[in-house]
Amino acid sequence: MKLQVRISRSPHVAWREVDDAVYLVEPQEAKLHCLNSTGSSVWKLLDTEKTAEQIISRLKQEFTGDLSRVKDDVFEFLEYMREKKLIILDENET
Amino acid sequence: MKTKPEKLSPLGKLITASSEKCIPLNLFFELTHRCNQRCIHCCISSPTPELSTEKIKSLLNDAAEMGSLFLTLTGGEPMLRDDFFEIAHHARNRNFAVRIFTNATLIDGKTADRLIEAAPMEVDVSIHGPDAELHDGITRTPGSFDRTMRAIKLLKERGVHVSLKSMLMKQNFDRYGEIFDLADGLDVTCRVDPTITAGINGDAAPLAHRIEPARLRKIISDKRVFENIEPAPGQNVWCRVGNTEMSIAPNGDVMPCIQWRTRAGNVNEQPLRKIWEGSPVFEFLRGITAGGTPGCRDCELMSWCAKCPGIAEAEGGQWNKPYEWACTMAGLFKEMEEISPK
Numbered sequence: 235m236k237l238q239v240r241i242s243r244s245p246h247v248a249w250r251e252v253d254d255a256v257y258l259v260e261p262q263e264a265k266l267h268c269l270n271s272t273g274s275s276v277w278k279l280l281d282t283e284k285t286a287e288q289i290i291s292r293l294k295q296e297f298t299g300d301l302s303r304v305k306d307d308v309f310e311f312l313e314y315m316r317e318k319k320l321i322i323l324d325e326n327e328t
Numbered sequence: 329m330k331t332k333p334e335k336l337s338p339l340g341k342l343i344t345a346s347s348e349k350c351i352p353l354n355l356f357f358e359l360t361h362r363c364n365q366r367c368i369h370c371c372i373s374s375p376t377p378e379l380s381t382e383k384i385k386s387l388l389n390d391a392a393e394m395g396s397l398f399l400t401l402t403g404g405e406p407m408l409r410d411d412f413f414e415i416a417h418h419a420r421n422r423n424f425a426v427r428i429f430t431n432a433t434l435i436d437g438k439t440a441d442r443l444i445e446a447a448p449m450e451v452d453v454s455i456h457g458p459d460a461e462l463h464d465g466i467t468r469t470p471g472s473f474d475r476t477m478r479a480i481k482l483l484k485e486r487g488v489h490v491s492l493k494s495m496l497m498k499q500n501f502d503r504y505g506e507i508f509d510l511a512d513g514l515d516v517t518c519r520v521d522p523t524i525t526a527g528i529n530g531d532a533a534p535l536a537h538r539i540e541p542a543r544l545r546k547i548i549s550d551k552r553v554f555e556n557i558e559p560a561p562g563q564n565v566w567c568r569v570g571n572t573e574m575s576i577a578p579n580g581d582v583m584p585c586i587q588w589r590t591r592a593g594n595v596n597e598q599p600l601r602k603i604w605e606g607s608p609v610f611e612f613l614r615g616i617t618a619g620g621t622p623g624c625r626d627c628e629l630m631s632w633c634a635k636c637p638g639i640a641e642a643e644g645g646q647w648n649k650p651y652e653w654a655c656t657m658a659g660l661f662k663e664m665e666e667i668s669p670k
Binding site: 245246247248249250252253255257259262263264266267268 | 338339341342345346348349351392395396397420423424425426447449450487488489
């Protein structure tokens with residue numbers, strides 16, 4: 235996955251934020267996911283399309299712990315979300 | 329930093345969090361009481377005035393703001409409304425997980441395509457027999473079985489999650505196994521429910537179709553029937569009506585649920601949020617437990633009881649009193665667990 239990949243929410247995902255946690259219903263599978271605080275932050279950042287680089291940059295500003303794994307963790311999270319069809323990744327050049 | 333979705337029962341976490349904050353997580357919206365079938369066991373007897381399209385869309389906006397996630401569009405037959413797809417698409421745009429209760433007879437190729445755009449989480453289709461003779465006899469609508477079957481296939485072809493919903497009654501009890509076979513053949517899930525309820529206007533006529541407990545007992549070991557309707561082990565509190573669940577009737581009445589139709593307010597007179605947060609009905613509901621109701625607090629069957637205050641009111645006249653069907657079912661659930669421990 236490239237840093238410039240553009241990410242948007244899948245338009246078919248149902249979701250709500252309750253108690254600072256984002257809950258998503260996977261389209262067609264009717265499966266509920268609960269994101270932890272960082273995953274919830276990523277989801278909320280996706281109110282408009284973002285690149286992976288923009289997400290990582292924003293998380294590094296907000297996160298106070300070990301920053302060395304932010305990129306790997308975000309990529310791992312995005313892959314999981316793509317696999318579940320919760321987000322759409324566009325890797326084409328603009 | 330960890331960003332993977334957490335593994336611990338997301339639904340349990342959501343219900344707990346919603347309950348603590350009194351969020352109406354589940355919203356049942358009866359769009360109309362009109363129907364194009366005349367099912368013998370139906371609890372709805374007459375149409376009622378209906379809310380406008382704009383009012384319904386506005387209420388969905390309000391409910392989304394209040395945190396409602398799971399939205400059930402039901403009726404009558406909800407697809408009889410000319411604006412059904414406009415409403416369903418609006419719900420999608422407000423990020424609801426939409427479930428539709430329908431007989432599906434109005435779905436053809438074109439409407440199935442429109443339904444896809446609304447991305448429903450599930451379409452629950454009522455089916456009452458494994459063939460046209462039995463099903464159409466119960467719906468009193470010739471041709472309804474064939475139309476429903478055609479719709480299920482159209483929805484499946486488009487990847488929609490379809491579930492069959494069947495009320496078990498005297499007329500179809502001997503053939504319930506064939507309904508499951510039908511579902512298997514269609515590759516859809518199937519839930520059957522023996523709890524035929526009285527009419528919402530108090531009419532007891534539908535109860536004449538209810539299966540006798542002695543007949544139900546004969547199939548007690550069939551988990552396909554009981555798995556979906558048994559109470560959670562150790563359940564000793566009321567369901568979550570008034571706490572994480574509410575219903576809206578076609579005329580705008582807000583109620584605890586589609587079974588318990590005590591009027592908490594009307595959206596033509598008050599904002600939805602004000603009714604949810606301030607109605608004495610909801611205030612009252614949030615303070616009660618089954619353990620505190622007369623006739624139940626010392627009952628040995630309480631752990632197996634799925635008592636519904638709405639049905640209690642409809643059948644016994646008082647929401648907080650035991651009623652025969654609940655006590656019978658609790659006894660069956662207990663027997664079932666003894667036969668096949670979890």
